[in-house]
Amino acid sequence: MLSDIDMDTVFAHYQQRLVAHQELTQCFQAHNVQNYVNLALGITSPEGNYSAAEYQLGPMVLANNSAQSVYNLAIQLDALTDSHHVPLTIYQANMPYLRISLGSEIAMMLNPDKYWVGNVRTIYSHLLLKHNGNQSVADEELQLYREPDGCRPSEMEYLIWRDLYLSLETSLKSIAKMGDEEATKQGVSSGQLKYMWADAICSILYSNHA
Secondary structure (H helix, E strand, O other): OOOOOOHHHHHHHHHHHHHHHHHHHHHHHOOOHHHHHHHHOOOOOHHHOHHHHHOOOHHHHHHHOOHHHHHHHHHHHHHOOOHHHHHHHHHHHOOOOOOHHHHHHHHHHHOOOOOOOOOHHHHHHHHHHHOOOOHHHHHHHHHHHOOOOOOOOOHHHHHHHHHHHHHHHHHHHHHHHHHHHHHHHHOOOOOOOHHHHHHHHHHHHHHHHO
16 A cells, blocks of 8 residues: 555655644743644644645634634643544534644644544545555545535534544554555655654655545
């Protein structure tokens, strides 16, 4: 599944995300709300949140929610003792345009060894693994999981996305391990932060496919 991707490209992508993670952590710990939120929503740099930047959701989030409320959600996510509570925490915050894909990326960018991202990139890679590398089948199923444009998620939509998000954990651990093995074969360094490394691999897999 990974033999056709350039692990040098994956590692370079990982390093860009690592820089964004470090900047986010500094702003978060310094309570620099505006700078933290602008990066966490992918406004100042797409590396801060690809889910937000790809669909230009950052400005829409801030047009409907305060920067402080986004920062408060980040505090809640960072404080969770169980990563499986990420979807419920995001849903209960009830913030327009800030849903599981965007919110889980906020969580991962704060603690990439604890939280994983549930967005189009990771879902596609999960489906690719599930269907033994069959791109057409993975892409067909991916269409079922694209988040609609609605402002707030329905309870049924939330339940679908919650279950999908939770199912990604095992797949992303496997993808990270596969990435380590492929990087070794190609003589390339591996990312040390588990879910950020998996996310970098998924991003390149999806980018190559797209």
